Amino acid sequence: MDRLTNTVRPYAWGSTTALPELLGTEPTGEPQAEMWMGAHPGAPSRTDRGAGPVSLADVIAADPERELGPDAVRAFGPRLPFLLKLLAAGSPLSLQVHPDLDQAKEGYADEERRGVPLDAPHRNYKDANHKPELICALTPFEGLCGFRHPAETAALLEALGVSALKPYADILRAAPADAALREVLTAVLSADHAETAETVEQAAAAARRLAAEDGPYADACAAYAAIAHHYPGDPGVLAAMLLNHVRLQPGEALFLGAGIPHAYLGGLGVELMANSDNVLRCGLTPKHVDVPELLRVVRFEPRDAGVLRPEEATASGEEVYGTPTDEFRLSRFVLAPGTAPHPLDDRTPQILLCTAGKVTVRSGSDSGADGSGTDTAATLAPGESVFVRAGERVELTGEGTVFRATLVA
Template sequence: MDRLVNTVRPYAWGSTTAIPELLGTEPTGEPQAELWMGAHPGAPSRLDRGSGLVPLNDVIDADPPAELGKAAIDRFGPRLPFLFKILAAGAPLSLQVHPDLAQAKAGFEDEEARGIPIDAPHRNYKDANHKPEMLCALVPFDGLCGFRKPSEAADLLEGLGVDGLKPYVDILRAQPEGEALREVLAAVLTADRDAIAETVTEATEAAERLSEEGGRFADAYAAYAKAAHSFPGDPGVIAAMLLNYVRLQPGEALYLGAGVPHAYLGGLGVELMANSDNVLRCGLTPKHVDVPELLRIVRFEPSEPAVLRPEASEDGEEVYDTPIDEFRLSRYVLAPGGAPRTLDDRTPQILLCTAGTVHLNSKDGSELDLARGESAYVPAGEQVEASGDGTLFRATVVA
């Protein structure tokens, strides 16, 4: 096993304090949005096996069977199929959706055939993979996830008392659910920019006022108003009002499958995803929004946010159950004097300490202590025991 040296990504929406506080380092004054743990070529973790720091993707490429094991290679090929992150949102992220595997493959091949540069701002598909993901809160975490029922969305919009929203309310009440959601989202994203900006401003002011008055949608109105202040006049603010607002408590998680519109609004959490960078944006962003392609990918199905809580097994591992094999998230809550927990060694894994101190002991005799925010890579076939006084998250695959 190897301690990882990880890269922090300074995206503009990042918190200036949350990741430094977790790591016990001084804030730089700049946003620190994501700490990446994995073998993604954009910012691979590094480790030292005696000859200096080497990127994890190079270590894996040099000997995939030794690092990943036969079972993982047979399922996912000679690569680490997941990316693990600490995510610190100080401002809302873009409202977005991810394609399924077939859509990603077709979209990538089409844009390649048309010669669109991979780094072009209007490119939708950076790779041929899907991007299911999971966010597990370390502190109370606010987000938007999935469509509200159209009747409920109509009540919420109508409650704002803004004339410019009345046509959307009428559609949501009159059309079948899927058609209503599609028609309203398309209308919002293709509306005249000046006209929709005025409606967004009026809706923001009303949402702020109503959030302070309390009532059925008070928390949601507050969340939408916060998003609007980060992106004044953005039609994505109205699109966001079609989605469920959810607040995760520490230890709770959201799984986000293909076609489900979502946005993270604020908080600190661990995020685990398939190793992809395919995002189609719906709003709350200055970046490219491809409305026709977006409408093809989005699943216009109302749904309640499926908040996940870990299920404990007999060996002390608490597993977040998801319908995906490229990644598997679990945690161990360790107490002083407790029996060491033996971790399954059949697949490669990344271990992250988020509280206290965790001691790792390998069957080959090596030992490693992880403090808050520190992580380790364990190749397939290396059995490790975990003990100490802290919380250990484990990212691996199902194989």
């Protein structure tokens, strides 16, 4: 197995304290937003197999079948198909959606044909892959996920009492759900900026009023008011009001499939996604918003937020977060002292991340896809991780919590 050294990304929305508290390090005063674990070219993990630190991406590229196993290479190509992160949101992230696989391939090919540089600020597609993702809360975690049912949103907009929002409420009550959501989101994102900014200011003031009252909209309106504080005048504030507001407790999760608008507002979590960087933004950002392409990708389907809780799947105590994607599978082990070792299936590559306590990962002497290997052990503290190649047999012992990122076998 390979102990990983991982990069922390200092995005402006990151918390200054959440990752240092988990890692047991001193805060720097700067935001620390995400710690990446995997082989994404933007910030690959590094490991040392005796000849000095090297990129995990280079390790895999040197012998994909040995590291990933032949089945994974046949299914996903010669690269690790998932990216694991610790995500620490101190302020709201952009409101965004991800394309499905066909949309990503089409969009990437189109921008390549037109010669749009990969680093151009108006580029939408950085690769030809989709980006389903799963966020699992380690602390209380707040977010927006999926369109609320139109009649419920109409009632919220009417409760705000802002005259400029009344036409949107009328549409949401009168039109079929998908058409109503499309029409309102299009109007919000296409309206005159100055008029929208004034409406956002009025809506934010009304949201603060409702947040202070003991009513059905207090919690969601507190979130919308906070978003408006961070992004004054941004049309994304009105777009956010179309979405379900959700609070996750530790251990609960959300799955974000293609076309589902969402935003993370605050908290610390484990995030697992397909190995892609394709994001189309709806607002709450100074970055490029391509409204026509966004409207092509968004799925205008009302839905509940869909909070996931883990289900025990094996006798070894593994708890799995079920999702409809093959590129990744997230599970966790909550280990108690004095229990028998927890053996892990060795058919697929995996990354193991400790988030609490102290856990030992032990590899057997007959490990390795080619039958080679020696007895090794790595003791992980919170925030530490290892990569285990396909075919390597490992087991867990100790007292603490381990998240396991792997493929659907």
